[in-house]
Amino acid sequence: MRYSVSGTPLAFVALFLATNLLFGCTPHWSKRPWSEAFVFESPHYSVRTDTSPEVARHAAETMEKALAGYCRILNCPEALPPLRVNAYATGREYEAVARNLGLGRGTSGLYSPQPPAAIHLPWRRTAGVAPEATLRHEGVHQLLDRAFTFAVPESVKDSLPPGKHRLTGVPLWLNEGLASYMEGALESGDGLTADTANLPRLKHLQNLIGNQNCPPLREVVSRQYGEPFTAAHYAVAWGLVYSLRHASDPADHQSRHQRLSRYLEASRNAFFIAPETEFPPSFLPNGHPVADFQHQWHQRLGHKSLAAFERLIAGPEFSLEQWEQDWRQRILKLPVGP
Numbered sequence: 001m002r003y004s005v006s007g008t009p010l011a012f013v014a015l016f017l018a019t020n021l022l023f024g025c026t027p028h029w030s031k032r033p034w035s036e037a038f039v040f041e042s043p044h045y046s047v048r049t050d051t052s053p054e055v056a057r058h059a060a061e062t063m064e065k066a067l068a069g070y071c072r073i074l075n076c077p078e079a080l081p082p083l084r085v086n087a088y089a090t091g092r093e094y095e096a097v098a099r100n101l102g103l104g105r106g107t108s109g110l111y112s113p114q115p116p117a118a119i120h121l122p123w124r125r126t127a128g129v130a131p132e133a134t135l136r137h138e139g140v141h142q143l144l145d146r147a148f149t150f151a152v153p154e155s156v157k158d159s160l161p162p163g164k165h166r167l168t169g170v171p172l173w174l175n176e177g178l179a180s181y182m183e184g185a186l187e188s189g190d191g192l193t194a195d196t197a198n199l200p201r202l203k204h205l206q207n208l209i210g211n212q213n214c215p216p217l218r219e220v221v222s223r224q225y226g227e228p229f230t231a232a233h234y235a236v237a238w239g240l241v242y243s244l245r246h247a248s249d250p251a252d253h254q255s256r257h258q259r260l261s262r263y264l265e266a267s268r269n270a271f272f273i274a275p276e277t278e279f280p281p282s283f284l285p286n287g288h289p290v291a292d293f294q295h296q297w298h299q300r301l302g303h304k305s306l307a308a309f310e311r312l313i314a315g316p317e318f319s320l321e322q323w324e325q326d327w328r329q330r331i332l333k334l335p336v337g338p
């Protein structure tokens, strides 16, 4: 899976094997050139595919339901830009696209912000992962990139290339945590319910905690774009989002939702309180962008992500370490069976 920031693609490979899914037969579609791909337009999504009109429609409907689920967590803007999905009939076609975008083999799908920004995926199970799950995962990356970026202050726009007028403010752990959370969601009615835990992620996380191999929360939350994000990091990121969305005690449940909302809001502002005065000294000293702008941006985001977690989610009642202890106990108590 791939996510990239401000036009410079970065590849993060999330090899997540859903061991409890059965491999289905790969359908054989009649060959047709991509220029004659079927297109289905739903209110927010435009799906292109060389498989069949039914797949085009099904993928768009899947994404509309996913979007309703995303927007229950995220405070979605009223007007969204068009969201594109390209679903390929063969793995070979997908691999060629992935290669062109600089990504290696073995991924089940990707979102690329390179214009025209789109999700790309083969329409088949990949390593046991259903295409719908890949769509729900990549759809989060797409929505966050298309609608939740931080707009730099108007006063500095002339000093920056257009590709840097909107920057990623949502940190890596939250981007992947929300994506992993939504990939395991189930369709219900016209939306999604993520009440059921993503069981492969949960089992993995419980094993990591039980075997004392779980990466510290501090390490995961401060991870920067461009740094390796391992399967264990994904499991923790999923578990953090799950834990902030679910608690059996109603007051605790509400408090957790509010904390996640506050954190999301802060991340939409890239954790700036007053961007007009805070942004220029760090990124435009002497009126020109710093030479390693992208690296500096990601570094700052990693630091701020951790500080905000300590302040808005764990605090003021608990230290990060106390909160983490409680979180681990909660994860271990979650049932892994029906």
Ligand SMILES: [Zn+2]
Binding pocket: 001, 002, 003, 014, 137, 141, 176, 179
């Ligand atoms: Zn991802």
